[in-house]
Amino acid sequence: MFGLEYPSIQLLVEWPEFFAEGSWYGFNKITLINVLAVLLTAGIFVFGNKGALVPRGVRNLAEASVDFLDKGVLQQAIGHGGEKYLPYVAAIFFYVFFGNIFEVIPSFQMPGNARMATPLFLGVMTLVFFVAVGLKHQGPKYFYNACFPPGVPKALYLLVAPIEFLSTFLVRPFSLAVRLFANMLAGHILIVTFAVLTAALWGLSLSLIIVPFSFGMLVAMIGFEIMVSFLQAYVFAILAAVYIGGAMHPEH
Amino acid sequence: MSVLPTLATIAQEAGEAGLTAAELKNNSAATGAGLAYGLAAIGPGIGIGYLVGQSVQAMARQPEAAGTVRTTMFLGIAFTEALALIGFVVFILLKFA
Numbered sequence: 001m002f003g004l005e006y007p008s009i010q011l012l013v014e015w016p017e018f019f020a021e022g023s024w025y026g027f028n029k030i031t032l033i034n035v036l037a038v039l040l041t042a043g044i045f046v047f048g049n050k051g052a053l054v055p056r057g058v059r060n061l062a063e064a065s066v067d068f069l070d071k072g073v074l075q076q077a078i079g080h081g082g083e084k085y086l087p088y089v090a091a092i093f094f095y096v097f098f099g100n101i102f103e104v105i106p107s108f109q110m111p112g113n114a115r116m117a118t119p120l121f122l123g124v125m126t127l128v129f130f131v132a133v134g135l136k137h138q139g140p141k142y143f144y145n146a147c148f149p150p151g152v153p154k155a156l157y158l159l160v161a162p163i164e165f166l167s168t169f170l171v172r173p174f175s176l177a178v179r180l181f182a183n184m185l186a187g188h189i190l191i192v193t194f195a196v197l198t199a200a201l202w203g204l205s206l207s208l209i210i211v212p213f214s215f216g217m218l219v220a221m222i223g224f225e226i227m228v229s230f231l232q233a234y235v236f237a238i239l240a241a242v243y244i245g246g247a248m249h250p251e252h
Numbered sequence: 253m254s255v256l257p258t259l260a261t262i263a264q265e266a267g268e269a270g271l272t273a274a275e276l277k278n279n280s281a282a283t284g285a286g287l288a289y290g291l292a293a294i295g296p297g298i299g300i301g302y303l304v305g306q307s308v309q310a311m312a313r314q315p316e317a318a319g320t321v322r323t324t325m326f327l328g329i330a331f332t333e334a335l336a337l338i339g340f341v342v343f344i345l346l347k348f349a
Contacts, residue, residue: 009344009347009348071319076319076320076324077323178334178338178341179333179334182338182340182341186337235326235329235330238323238326238327239327242327
C-alpha cells in the first residue's frame with residue numbers, strides 16, 4: 001500500500017563504525033553520543049561550579065537543576081540527610097537526559113539509551129552504589145535487613161526472603177535498565193514510523209490530504225519525545241534516590 | 253470441529269496455501285508479537301489511568317500536598333509502566349530476534 005517499505009530494525013538501531021570496524025575501540029554513532037553526553041555532564045559540573053554573585057549561563061542552569069533535584073527528588077525520596085548523594089543523582093540525571101535528547105537533535109536522531117548496553121550499565125552501577133550505601137550505613141546487617149523485612153510472621157519468611165532478595169538485587173537494576181531502554185527504543189520507532197509514512201506519501205496524488213496529518217503527527221511526536229527524554233531522566237533519578245534512601249535506613 | 257485449530261491443522265493449511273516453514277514461523281511470530289504487546293498494554297493502561305486519576309483528585313483536594321503526590325505518582329507510574337515495557341521488549345524479541 002502506497003509503496004510503504006518499513007526499514008528493518010537493524011537499520012534503525014545498528015550504526016556502522018566511523019573507524020576501526022570490528023575492533024574493541026570501534027567508534028560509531030552511539031559511542032559518539034555517549035562521549036558527548038559524558039562531556040556535557042562534566043561541563044555542567046565544571047562550568048556550573050564557577051562562583052559568581054549574579055549567576056549566568058551554565059551556572060544558572062546548574063543552580064536551577066540542582067535546586068529541582070534537591071527539592072523535587074532527594075527531599076521527597078530520601079528526606080533529611082539525602083543531600084550527600086546529590087552528586088550521584090545529578091550525574092545520573094544529566095547523563096541520561098543528554099543521552100536521550102539526541103533522539104530529537106537533527107543529524108543525530110538516535111537516543112544513546114536505545115541500545116541496551118548503556119542503560120544496563122547505569123542500572124548495575126546504581127545497584128553497586130545503593131549496596132555500598134547500605135553497607136556504609138548499616139554494615140553487613142544490610143543484607144539481612146534487605147531480605148527479612150520486619151512485621152512478617154516467622155513461617156512466611158520462607159516465602160518472603162527469596163522474593164525480597166530477588167526483587168532488591170536482581171529486579172531493581174534490570175527494571176531500571178529495561179524501563180529506560182524500552183521507552184527510548186519505542187520513541188525512536190514511533191518517530192521513524194511517522195517519518196517513513198510522510199516520506200512514502202510524499203508526491204502521491206492523495207498526499208495533499210494525508211501528508212499534513214502524518215507530518216503533524218511527526219512534529220507532535222518529536223515534542224512528545226522531548227518530554228519523554230526529560231521524564232525518563234527524572235524517573236531514573238528518582239528511583240535511584242528511592243533505592244539509596246531505602247538502603248540508608250532499614251525498614252521498620 | 254474444534255474452535256481452536258490445532259498446530260497440525262495450521263501446518264496442513266499452510267502447506268496447502270504454499271507457505272514454507274520459515275514463512276509460517278515469521279507469520280506466527282508476528283501474530284504472537286502483536287498479541288504479546290496488545291495484552292501487555294491492557295493492565296498498565298487501566299493501572300496508570302486509575303493512578304493518575306486518583307492523584308489528580310488528591311491534588312485537587314489538598315493542593316498543599318501536590319509536590320509529594322506528584323513525586324509518588326511518577327514513582328507509581330514508573331512501576332506500573334514497567335509491565336507494558338516488558339511486553340514491548342517481548343514484542344521486539346519475538347518479531348526481530
